[in-house]
Amino acid sequence: MDIGILGPLAVRMNSVSVTPTAPKPRRVLALLVLNADRTVPVDTLVEELWGHRPPRSARPTLQTYILQIREMITAALAHDPDGSSPRTAKDVLLTVPGGYLLNSGGGVHDVREFERLSGMGYRAMDAEDHAAAAELLREALRLWNGPPLADVTPGPHLSTQAKRLEESRLCALDQRIEADLRLGRHRELLAELTVLVSRYPGHESLCGQYMLALCRAGRRGEALEAYRRLRTTLVRTLGLEPSPPLAKLQRSILCAGPEHAVPAAAPRVAAPRSDRLTQARLEQRSSGAAHP
Incomplete structure (x- = not known):
């Protein structure tokens, strides 16, 4: 099957x-x-x-x-x-x-294959094998053809499972971008990250990656503007300031010079804080909104 x-x-x-x-x-x-x-x-x-x-x-x-x-x-x-x-x-x-x-009787199960490949990718990241991690996570993400169960009207249990799967996809995407950044692919990532931060305006980890890619491409002003937009969204929607790691990245970009190097990697932001707005958007989508 x-x-x-x-x-x-x-x-x-x-x-x-x-x-x-x-x-x-x-x-x-x-x-x-x-x-x-x-x-x-x-x-x-x-x-x-x-x-x-x-x-x-x-x-x-x-x-x-x-x-x-x-x-x-x-x-x-x-x-x-x-x-x-x-x-x-x-x-x-x-x-x-x-x-x-x-009884599936073997065969292909795309969720299980996604979990297998993404798990291998996370282990490669832990081992600092960023090239392998980027390729494994990219292969895992290729299995996606749209939102999970895109043509099924979900009840309470399917809605919960769809949110879980979408969150798993975002985690794999975040780590694949992180691996590509560590491989110096910031220019190749800019177009993708521009779309992602527009789609997930309160996702702090994606914003940090976008800021870092912009700064490395010599676009400091746009990196600082991305931080300003994120802060406005978080304060207006959740009453939260950006996390300390992201604020530190903003300060490093402001002070960038020979004596203030920009970090080699985007700041790691705790998932429960960074994903509150993302989770709210996923819940809106599962209740009937179109997938972007």
Whole structure:
């Protein structure tokens, strides 16, 4: 089974799609593939579909959606060229005590591949192998084809998972940019960072990277203006001043000269502080706003 979540939902067996087009069965499959090879409780599926006040017919209706997905799996199993697939759809989408379990049977799962590659990239960063880190993280980010589950209307559980995945993407992006900065690729990064700081105006780490790239490119005035815009956003939106590491970077740019070297790397900003506004924007996006 090949599973695509980092973008539109795409689930295929034997090169045949098993992704329903109807919104609620599609949502059921999305939650099952996000938790592939793990039990998803019936109560979780019901809450995903109907919230905290499900209709009396919730469980039989859920069983109907499971049957529809199994019918699509049955059709895909009929295309097995060598007879190596499971014998029936119930061997793929199992009924287990308390819920259902989707047996992925190997294949490609883009979230797991993203986590594998990004984990290797983080370890390379820890080892100060910045070239390897940049390449691994770039490869991980290439797996993304849009916001996670872009064509699925999410309930409470899928919304939480989509936010988690988007935050994981931002972390990998932040580290890939950091690796590229350490490799002296500041000029190549400027166009990308210009877009990112516009998209995430309160993300302090991205702003620090942008300031550093601008300063290295001889554009100190623009670097200081980026800091001013960030400060205005944080004060107006959250009542916060920029973090001490970012303020220190601003002072180093102001005083840049032979005796005041600009840092070799962007300041590291604590995630809970730097990502409050970013998290608010992700929540707005998951509630219906278009992905930029």
